[in-house]
Amino acid sequence: MVPISYYLVLSGILFACGVTGFLIKRNIISIFMSIELMLNGVNLSFVAFAAQWHALSGQIFVFFVMVVAAAEAAVGLAIIIAVYRTRETLNIDQVDLLKL
Amino acid sequence: MNLHSVEMDRWSPIILTLVTFIPLAGALLLLSLPRRDRDIRVFSLVVTLFTFVLSLHLPVHLHRAQAGFQYELDRAWIPTPNIHYHLGVDGVSMWLVVLTTFLSPLCVLISWNSIHERVKEFFIILLVLETALIGVFVALDLFLFYFFWEATLIPMALLIGMYGHGRKVYAAVKFFMYTMIASVFMLAAILWLYAKVGSFDFVTIQNAIRNGQVANFTGAAQWLFLGFFIAFAVKVPLFPFHTWLPDAHVEAPTAGSVLLAGVLLKMGTYGMLRFNLGLFPDQARANAWWVMILALIGIVYGALVALVQPNMKKLIAYSSISHLGFVVLGIFTFTQAGLDGATFVMLAHGVSTGALFMLAGILYERRHTYEILEFGGLASSMPVYASFFLFVVLASVGLPLLNGFVGEFLVLSGAFQARAIYGILGATGIIWSAGYLLWMYQRVFYGKITHVVNETLPDLDPRERIALLPAAAAALVMGVAPLLWLNAIDPAVQTALAPFAQLASKVVGQ
Amino acid sequence: MAQTIPQGVEYVRILPEIVLSLFGMVIMVLDPLVDERSTQKLLGLIALIGSVAAIAATLYQSQFPGLGFWGMVKVDGFSTFFHILVTAIAAVVILSSFEYMQVQQIRAGEYYGLILFGAVGMCLMSSAVELVLIFIALETSSISTYVLAGFRRRAAISSEASLKYFLLGSFATAFFLYGVALMFGATGSTSISVIAQALRLSPVPVLAYAGIAFMFVGLGFKVAAAPFHVWTPDVYEGAPAPVVGFMSTAPKAAAFAVLLRVMFESNAPGRLWLIWVAAALSMTLGNVGALVQQNVKRLLAYSSIAHAGYLLVAFAALANNGIPAAMFYTASYAAMNVGAFAVVSHLAGAGERYVTLDDYAGLGRRSPLLAATLTIFLLSLIGIPMTGGFFAKFYVFSAALQANLVGLTIIGVLNSAVGAYYYLRIIVVMYMREAREEVPAIPVSPALGAALGISVAATLYLGLLPGRVLEYASRSAAELLH
DSSP: OOOHHHHHHHHHHHHHHHHHHHHHOOBHHHHHHHHHHHHHHHHHHHHHHHHHHTOTHHHHHHHHHHHHHHHHHHHHHHHHHHHHHHHOOOBGGGOOSSOO | OOHHHHHHHHHHHHHHHHHHHHHHHHHHHHHHSOSOHHHHHHHHHHHHHHHHHHHTHHHHHOOTTOOSOEEEEEEEEETTTTEEEEEEEOHHHHHHHHHHHHHHHHHHHHTTTTOOSSHHHHHHHHHHHHHHHHHHHHBOBHHHHHHHHHHHHHHHHHHHHHHOOSSHHHHHHHHHHHHHHHHHHHHHHHHHHHHHHSOOBHHHHHHHHHTTOSTTHHHHHHHHHHHHHHHHHHHTTOGGGOTHHHHHHHHSOHHHHHHIIIIIHHHHHHHIIIIIHHHOHHHHHHHHHHHHHHHHHHHHHHHHHHHTOSBHHHHHHHHHHHHHHHHHHHHTTTSHHHHHHHHHHHHHHHHHHHHHHHHHHHHHHHHSOOBGGGOOOHHHHOHHHHHHHHHHHHHHHTOTTSHHHHHHHHHHHHHHHHOHHHHHHHHHHHHHHHHHHHHHHHHHHSSOOOSGGGGGOOOOOHHHHHHHHHHHHHHHHHHHOTHHHHHHHHHHHHHHHHHHHHHHHHHHHO | OOOOOOOHHHHHTTHHHHHHHHHHHHHHHHTTTSOHHHHHHHHHHHHHHHHHHHHHHHHHHTTSOEEETTTTEEESHHHHHHHHHHHHHHHHHHHHHHHHHHHHTOOOHHHHHHHHHHHHHHHHHHHBOBHHHHHHHHHHHHHHHHHHHTOSTTOHHHHHHHHHHHHHHHHHHHHHHHHHHHHHHHHSOOBHHHHHHHHHHSOOOHHHHHHHHHHHHHHHHHTTOTTSOTHHHHHHHHSOHHHHHHHTTHHHHHHHHHHHIIIIITTOTTHHHHHHHHHHHHHHHHHHHHHTOOBHHHHHHHHHHHHHHHHHHHHHSOHHHHHHHHHHHHHHHHHHHHHHHHHHHHHHTGGGOOOBGGGGTTHHHHOHHHHHHHHHHHHHHHTOTTSHHHHHHHHHHHHHHHTTOHHHHHHHHHHHHHHHHHHHHHHHHHHHSOOSSOOOOOOOOHHHHHHHHHHHHHHHHHHHOOHHHHHHHHHHHHHHHO
16 A cells, blocks of 8 residues: 555645746646646645545545636636736736736 | 902813913804905904903912812813823923913014915914913823824914925924924823823823832933933934924014914923923933033033024024023922022923014014124114014013022022032023123114115014014013012922932931 | 424514515515616615615514524524614615716616625624524625625626635635634534533633634635735725625624624633734734725725724723724724725726726816715724724724733724824815816715715714614623623
């Protein structure tokens, strides 16, 4: 049997990939997908912990997270479209009316 | 029980509340008045006069022989933190209250024509300022004291910034930031005391300190002393902290200058007397040497800088630094004469410097300048004005039988008792002050008229005379019959000095 | 745990959320049906009634304290406090939005609905005692505010603000969620009370430390605490002014409520240093950043970072003083900041053209009453006595002193002195500088007047008679720690 820690390390790596992608990607859609990657990393750790504690709740949480992520994606994409309409670009470096 | 004492019992708990808040109530009423400038002026005058008359109740009914606070009112206000609405006065603070209420109607009169824009706001601010100033002197709860202390800042800064001239915004912000940052240290000290004693009440804290019930007090006392001292020293202003004062004075409107010099600066010296001496007598004694040196520097430095000022108002401002140096010197002699004198100088300086600023303002209204060189020979074109000016200058330089003399004499005799060199150095300050004021008087009023406009300057009108007469009269009465004031001040000063007498006897006993 | 169908009283324990959701849905349904011109007033009015009804529901609900829905929500003094706070903020913001939406010519039906839905999430955040429910509530509130931030659709700056808020917000949410997962891994539960027991008994597992740290990062973003504050100035500058008034207070209050529950009720390990650093950084960066701002909205954004810092000081203090201090702070900050942004949104004018300091020059002459109102809020933000802001700082710093956090208190006090400078600048500009160009003076509408009146009254009430609110906060804090 694969030990739990493997799953946890994988989930950590996924989360870290997401964070890295969020920080270095320049396309808004890619940045958004990085966030999704982070959430999926979290989902994996939920499932792994659920197995470790023999608690079903951990697996159910994943559904909640997925639903919320879907809602977030809907709103997020709408916002991205709104930005694209006014600026006609999806490069984050060119969305710079507000100095960061 | 005679009628007299019955009346007193009924009034004495609420009289201070009334005196403090009637100006504020007046300000609120003003808010609802229509913008008819004349009505607003008359209304403000009525309110301030009424407050003054009401405040006369205090000296008339004070038990002069009795030490401690009178007219006390103590009510719980906020449960956590334990803040009380605790008011009360002793002989010192009572006179400062009366000084405030006395100067306020004069401020209204002197601003009658000089303020013609945003008149309603001006008088609202003035009345709010009066409430805050009186509140500082009557509050016996440290929190309440801090509350009023900070509350004076905003109206004063607005007066300077909105109605001043020249670099008014700079002056207003400088004034605000200086005093605000300094008072943060006082707040920190107050909070420390509250954390240890569990009360903001002045008397409670004082007793707790005297009975040694405050944990870690010996270690913190020096810092607490400094925390209070810095806030007060900036306000006074004591020598290295004085730079805001000339700016604020020069740019302020006349009424602002009168209240600033007349009352606001006294908040600092009053605070030293009440809190630095009252709460930390040991530290006051230990730190007295450098405080007195700073005070002496202030006396001489203020006088020397005043001597070379080309600007009349700046000259008066620096003379305030010099005079307030006397007050600080007197307080830290820890002698009966010194403290009596210090209190008396506070009152006398309030009256005579207030009058000087009013006179300067009157000239400014006519010529829109304070430059001394712009004038000369005014004695011929404005004789009444010139005689008022001379009278006030003489009062200010300490001519016997006028108010300046009594206080400075007492301070110096206290200083000689403490250490002769302090007295000698302080005495030079009097000579300097005679020098710069009389020289300024000579340049402005004697000689030939150098500027044509000055030939036709109108003399004082009745309103201006009415504004100046009370101040001149007060200067005279204070000089002729100082005991009227001193016999109320004495018991308060004795109370303040009680711990020092014990200290002294301890030293002697060893 | 008995898996029964929830009882009637348990529904009462989420009554305010139900009320808000119903009103929100009614607005959404009515929005396409009603006439375009009357949409404004009618739907706004419904939203207003909804938020007032939610306050009433909260008061009713407070008579039935206890757990509900399998121990996922808990009605106690603490939750009631934040429910009332959030719904009151929503009501005042709605009042102040009528005029703004008309001036900006935005069709604002769903705007009001979104405010109510946001409020649902924030209310739930304060009463949830289970981490996954907290996550869902957090997302409900966040998603609504993402949309609200971009509500001036035609303005590029507004959608950009929305985008930034959305990206960084979801980024933070992911961190929070990872923290929840790690906490679940460390203790086998997501219920705060179970976690608290687990953390008290065993030697604290490393995972729990990591979990707390991740959750703190996530919530730190939401409350705009340094070093997670970078989004704040941009988003506040771009988002519509009334929305900024809303999202700088209500979601923050709710996120602080969650932090309080998570940090104190769960007996979280190692919280002190995290919070110490974040508080010191937020106060310093916020105040220093605000010093150089010309745009009033940006200035207030930096100020809100600084205020998050002051608030965090209370978290570093001991629980029995720190919690009431933090609760009081959120309330008084809400009163003054909502008010300040109501003034800003009134002055902004069509297209938010007038939002720089220069546009405020001469306001004291142009509209004295409005200037005086803004002055009261600014003085409260400085922390001048007689205003709520003073006691807020006072309680926080004295709580910190009682916990012997002398260093942090000194940093805080020095910071509030620095902070005085830039608030003062606005006052100075309003009263002491003449207007350069003619800025139109629009009369204040009755609704906005009411909003300002409520804010001023609340600010002064908290400044003059803070006793009752603080006492209530202390009592509910004691309950929470029990």
